Each structure stands twice: as C-alpha cells, then as structure tokens.
Amino acid sequence: MAERLAEDLWRLDIPLVGNPLKNLNSYLLTGERSLLIDTGFRQQSCREAMERQLAETHVDRDRLDIFCTHLHSDHTGLAPELIRPGCRIYIGEIDSPGVKNASDPSCWKRLYGEYVRDGFTQAEMEALWGDNPAQTAAPPWREGLYTELQDGAALHYGGRMLRCVLTPGHTPGHLCLYDPARRRLFCGDHVLFHITPNICRWQGVEDSLGDYLSSLDRTAALDTAELYPAHRAETGDLRQRTAELKAHHARRLEDTLRTVEKAPGLTAYQIAGRMRWSIRCRNWADFPLAQKFFAVGEALAHLDHLEAQRRVFRQEIHGKRVYFAGVGDKI
Ligand SMILES: [Zn+2]
Known part of the structure; x- marks a missing residue:
C-alpha cells in the first residue's frame, strides 16, 4: 500500500522478487505537476505494485514526470511504459549512455x-x-526518451526547488535530489541502511570507490533532516551512516x-x-x-x-x- 509520508510525499513499496535488495522505495512528490523518483524492474510484480499504488495516490498521470537516480534497471525499468505523452523521464547525463548500453548485447x-x-x-x-x-x-532505449541532467540542475515541483547532486560511486553518474527548503535528500542507492550500497568497478572509471568516498563527503556536508533511500524501510542520520559506510570500506x-x-x-x-x-x-x-x-x-x-x-x-x-x-x- 502507498504510504503517505507528508502532505506532498508518498512512498510506494515495490517488491523486487527473488532479489536480495528485497524492495525498491519509489517516492512520489505531488503538486501541480508530480515527480516519481525511481520505478522498479520491468517485471510484472513491479508493474502491478506500481500501478496499484499510483492509483491509491490519485496522482494525475498526465502531469507526472519521472526521475531516475541512476541507470540500474531496478530504478529505470518501468519508466518508459509509465510515462505519458508530454511528460519527461530525467536521468543524469553520465548514466544516460549506460541505459542505452544495457539493452545492447x-x-x-x-x-x-x-x-x-x-x-x-x-x-x-x-x-x-x-x-x-x-x-x-532493463528499460528499452530510444532517441529522445530521456532528458539528461547535469550536476547542480534545478527541478521545480509544486512550488519547491530540487537540486541534483552528482554522487558517483555506486554508478558513474548517480544523482541524489536535494530539497534545501525542507532539508530532504532523496539519496537513491548512494546511502542505504541495513545494507551497504554495492560499489563495483565500471569500465572507463579508474577508481569507483575513491569517487564514492568523495561523494559521501559531498552529501554529508548538506544540511539534511530527512533522508529517503531507495531500498528497505530503514532510514536514519546521514552523517552517522556516512561514518559507518566509510569505516566499512576502510575495513x-x-x-x-x-x-x-x-x-x-x-x-x-x-x-x-x-x-x-x-x-x-x-x-x-x-x-x-x-x-x-x-x-x-x-x-x-x-x-x-x-x-x-x-x-x-x-x-x-x-x-x-x-x-x-x-x-x-x-x-
Ligand atoms: Zn543501484
């Protein structure tokens, strides 16, 4: 069931069947236009959960844009089929080519x-x-389907400004979304609780872990009261979790x-x-x-x-x- 976290914010719980990540948290910011952050896999179990919970929120699907924090298919998979004409799918410009590559054998x-x-x-x-x-x-790819965003880009939804924060590491072009007025950070897979974000080697990246540790410093410097990770129900304090993640990688x-x-x-x-x-x-x-x-x-x-x-x-x-x-x- 869709969980109302605030007047303007919902959490949709999308199951990832058979996957150790267990679920995806898809966040819905509502307003004149609404924004869905991350989508779940292009699989029937994700599709059904997403459709049912979107209906529960009564969001206007014709005024709904989608923001993908990064290229992984549990975040992007359903975006092309959920999007309606005139609406946009956003993704970071560095991760965008990776979506195309994922559908290329x-x-x-x-x-x-x-x-x-x-x-x-x-x-x-x-x-x-x-x-x-x-x-x-992975989602299908076609020219013009995705709107690419750069570090620092601003999105406006329901009278609020959300800033893209480039946080490479988990993927080369991972973006968090920061709402400075409400001190909210939608952190995708950059910071997770109970589980540790997977940091792996990427082709064309010399030192993903070095990038990740720098990105952790970058987000820890943000004034944040609410943290919204993309997996599991747990959340917590950003600085404390940052210290734990850094200690984990040092070990x-x-x-x-x-x-x-x-x-x-x-x-x-x-x-x-x-x-x-x-x-x-x-x-x-x-x-x-x-x-x-x-x-x-x-x-x-x-x-x-x-x-x-x-x-x-x-x-x-x-x-x-x-x-x-x-x-x-x-x-
Ligand atoms: Zn991921």
Missing part, C-alpha cells in the same frame, strides 16, 4: 569478456548470460590488501573468494553466480582503490589479471 559481451580476464570461467559467464536482471529487466580495503599480501598472484575472482561476505553460504563455490558477479565487481573496486593508493599493482599473466602488493609497473 555487445556491451554485455565486452563486459563479460573483461570478467573472464579477472578470473571467471567462460562457462560461468555463459551461464550468467540472459540470467542477469540488469540485462533482462574492506585492509581485508583486500591482507589477502593480496598473503597470497600474491591471485585474480580478483580468487581474491573475492577469500574475502568475508555477509551472504549466508558455506563457501565461495556455493555462492550463487549472480552474487559472485557483484562480489568480484566489489573486490575489483577495492583493488582499483588500493592501486590508486599505490598499495597493490596488477600484471596480466596468461590472459588473466593478477595482483601483487606494493608498487609495480602498471599494465
């Missing part, structure tokens, strides 16, 4: 090829093919470095297999393949950050990238 092929170099077997990547919701539940960096020091010459896949994960599995071999994909991406983000700090280096040996502690020749 050749981009996935290239990415999966990279993951083989980082230690996955070809068979694992083939098994993942077509089973990854980022691939299958992960040490864990990653110790693994490289103890066993030099491993791939990111093997390093991820020796790191500690909160997922309930007996061992690395039992990890569901999709979770392995995220775990290796996250290990890579930590390795990239350690590399930027000149604490590890990598070499390519027999077509696999392997890591060593210390300073070496960058490939």
Whole structure:
C-alpha cells in the first residue's frame, strides 16, 4: 500500500522478487505537476505494485514526470511504459549512455569478456548470460526518451526547488535530489541502511570507490533532516551512516590488501573468494553466480582503490589479471 509520508510525499513499496535488495522505495512528490523518483524492474510484480499504488495516490498521470537516480534497471525499468505523452523521464547525463548500453548485447559481451580476464570461467559467464536482471529487466532505449541532467540542475515541483547532486560511486553518474527548503535528500542507492550500497568497478572509471568516498563527503556536508533511500524501510542520520559506510570500506580495503599480501598472484575472482561476505553460504563455490558477479565487481573496486593508493599493482599473466602488493609497473 502507498504510504503517505507528508502532505506532498508518498512512498510506494515495490517488491523486487527473488532479489536480495528485497524492495525498491519509489517516492512520489505531488503538486501541480508530480515527480516519481525511481520505478522498479520491468517485471510484472513491479508493474502491478506500481500501478496499484499510483492509483491509491490519485496522482494525475498526465502531469507526472519521472526521475531516475541512476541507470540500474531496478530504478529505470518501468519508466518508459509509465510515462505519458508530454511528460519527461530525467536521468543524469553520465548514466544516460549506460541505459542505452544495457539493452545492447555487445556491451554485455565486452563486459563479460573483461570478467573472464579477472578470473571467471567462460562457462560461468555463459551461464550468467540472459540470467542477469540488469540485462533482462532493463528499460528499452530510444532517441529522445530521456532528458539528461547535469550536476547542480534545478527541478521545480509544486512550488519547491530540487537540486541534483552528482554522487558517483555506486554508478558513474548517480544523482541524489536535494530539497534545501525542507532539508530532504532523496539519496537513491548512494546511502542505504541495513545494507551497504554495492560499489563495483565500471569500465572507463579508474577508481569507483575513491569517487564514492568523495561523494559521501559531498552529501554529508548538506544540511539534511530527512533522508529517503531507495531500498528497505530503514532510514536514519546521514552523517552517522556516512561514518559507518566509510569505516566499512576502510575495513574492506585492509581485508583486500591482507589477502593480496598473503597470497600474491591471485585474480580478483580468487581474491573475492577469500574475502568475508555477509551472504549466508558455506563457501565461495556455493555462492550463487549472480552474487559472485557483484562480489568480484566489489573486490575489483577495492583493488582499483588500493592501486590508486599505490598499495597493490596488477600484471596480466596468461590472459588473466593478477595482483601483487606494493608498487609495480602498471599494465
Ligand atoms: Zn543501484
């Protein structure tokens, strides 16, 4: 059921069936024109929940724009089918090409090829093919469908101004929406409670984790009383959560470095297999393949950050990238 959080604000609870994230919080700001923030996957269970809860709010669908905090398909998937003529779908200009790429099989092929170099077997990547919701539940793309926004852009809804805050890390072009008058921050997947936002390596980005840590500093400096994350019902204090997230990554960096020091010459896949994960599995071999994909991406983000700090280096040996502690020749 749609939950009314304030006179002008609703939370729609969209289930993500079979996904460890469990749900998506879609926020609806109502006014003369209304704004829906994030949508859920392009899947029937999300579609039904969204349609039912939008009806409960009695929002005028012909005056409803959509804001996607970032390119992930649990945030963008339903946008093209929900939007009516004359209404807009907003997304950050850096993430926008990623929406196009998500519906292009050749981009996935290239990415999966990279993951083989980082230690996955070809068979694992083939098994993942077509089973990854980022691939299958992504929204269709067509020219002119999305309106791109830059850092600092202002949107006006119901007499209030919302400022886009570029927060790269979780994705290269993630945007939060900040309402300074009400001291509200819609933070997408930038800050989550109970779970930690996934930070992984992105092609074309040198140090996603470094970007993420800087973005955390950027949002912590905002005067914020209300924080609206995109997953789970929990929320809380932004500065306290920022400190916890930074401490989490500092521990992960040490864990990653110790693994490289103890066993030099491993791939990111093997390093991820020796790191500690909160997922309930007996061992690395039992990890569901999709979770392995995220775990290796996250290990890579930590390795990239350690590399930027000149604490590890990598070499390519027999077509696999392997890591060593210390300073070496960058490939
Ligand atoms: Zn996300």
